[in-house]
Amino acid sequence: MREEAEAAAAARRTGPLAAAPIPAPEAQSPECASVMSALPAALTVEGTPVPRRPLAEPAPAATVAWGDAGHDPITVRCGIDAPAELTPTSPLVEVSGVSWLEINQGGDSSWLAVDRPVYVALSAPADIGTGPLQDLSNLIGQKLPEQPVFP
Structure with missing residues (x-):
């Protein structure tokens, strides 16, 4: 039974x-x-490279x-x-110099960079750690200038 559940979870991934x-x-x-073009082809999660995953259309x-x-998806x-x-x-x-708002969503966490000219969101499983x-x-700090959260 457990093997079937693990196989089903892997199929969803x-x-x-x-x-x-x-x-x-x-x-x-x-x-x-600027931000999207600088994102890596793979993320390192707990020492393991995790590749980009295609998005279903319409993306x-x-x-x-x-x-x-x-690995569950990170977006x-x-x-x-x-x-x-x-x-x-x-x-x-x-x-790393970027202000984030954490929004918990069930078993996932979403983080929103709020001190830049555009909002950038990271959504990941809550147990993923802070690496991503x-x-x-670091990438946002290089690509986007800081600005007040509430001008």
Whole structure:
């Protein structure tokens, strides 16, 4: 029974990933293009390279995913709208000079970079560790200028 469950989970982790469309009015912006073009072909998760995973059509603009049979998907989206959770009293976490808002969603975590000209979101399983968040923070810090969270 356990082997069947593991086989079913692995099957869900292969093939094109269906990414739900969400409003992303800045997805076609030069800022998003700069970030998205610099994302790596593979992420290192717990010492293992995890390749990019294709997105099912129609694929949302400015969205990239990684994952394979051994890893649940990790996604990055750029140019999305500010979530309702972002308020002047929201607790933010700074990672490598980038301010992030964490939004927990069941077993997954989503992090939203909130101090740049466009919002960039990272969604990953909660147990993935901080490596992808640190790597994305470094990339965002290089590609996008810092700005106030609430101008």
